[in-house]
Amino acid sequence: MNHLLHLKHQDRIGWIGLGKMGYNMAHNLQRYLGSLHLTMTVWNRSPEKSAKMHSHGAHVAKNLEDLVAQSNIIFTSLANDSAVEEIYSTLLELASQVDHPIIFVETSTIYPTLATKISQQVASLPQKHIYLQCPVFGRPPVAKAAKLVWVTSGDEKAIKKMCLYFTTMSKSIIHLKTLDVTKACNFKLIGNFFAAGSVELLAEGLTLAEKSNVDQESVLKFVETFFPAPSWLEYSRKMVDGQVSQKEANFSVNLGLKDVGHMRQLAQDSGASLPTADLAYRHLKAVQDQGRGDEDWSSLINTLRSASSLPSVVEQSVDVKERYIPEDHKPVGDSHQQLLLHQNDAVLAAHREQ
């Protein structure tokens, strides 16, 4: 039934990459489509993640060829540049053989030159395919709560059409209003630089507090009063409660190194200096070198603690951990999710009327 309606609908959505971000994003989009009795087609390298989406009503593609044949909009959420390059090389090959135009929406954090390269390859095909670079801000629990911040670049008309879908996964959209897809990558790397710098600064300050016998809870209270940004509250609490080693719902040291490496490269290519990123890179690399690259990147505090002759942070009990998680970052249950979709419906309707 769903599949038939899926085929009738003008927009046929495909989704590639169901990692910590991609799964939550695709799930929210599928919820919206499901509310209209429509569905999407998904593919993930590891098939068990696709099976989870199947249980939410998504159609699982047999392979990428199947997905491209079935879709005229394809979202990608992939770990790193090599994964994006590898997948797009196959996608472009397949896209060169179809008779319908496809809008590609690439949401991963990648280096700007790769975005340019793919965008040019897409534009060189006769089918009039379109490539949008649309990275997202927010961690997996934020993606789950459909509260991501999207950044858009590329063809304006296609972006306007895609907003209908972005809205089902986000709390806001930043339109860079440019055809130059490198701008969204640069923007994302600059945004992540502030996050990396915050992690570095908090780790240094909290280590100093412990070494100078200042109560950690008092420091958290200070952060809460003077710097009540969600990321500051979350990272400082994680570091004090020792949640840094968690592997689920995180932004990993491996991904952090990729992003910090990219921002350092961007600084070098642009003739800028980024000393804080250099420090964060060194501290993250030390964690990765210990074989702990899948921990949350706030575990860079353990590099500083070790250099200060302190033991690694130890995880506290669950009720302690939950005290300071900002509302915005708490995962929401189904009823809240329905409400979000309901609220988004008004936005979606407004878009349709435009």
Ligand SMILES: NC(=O)c1ccc[n+]([C@@H]2O[C@H](COP(=O)([O-])OP(=O)(O)OC[C@H]3O[C@@H](n4cnc5c(N)ncnc54)[C@H](OP(=O)(O)O)[C@@H]3O)[C@@H](O)[C@H]2O)c1
């Ligand atoms: N986590 C965050 O807080 C966050 C926030 C904003 C943006 N991002 C960005 O969003 C993207 C995804 O992040 P994530 O946290 O979801 O990462 P993740 O959990 O590690 O998921 C990565 C995804 O990429 C797939 N993949 C990796 N290498 C591949 C390859 N060679 N071929 C095909 N598929 C491949 C993985 O497939 P398998 O399942 O088979 O491994 C998985 O679906 C990254 O670019 C990241 O920088 C992350």
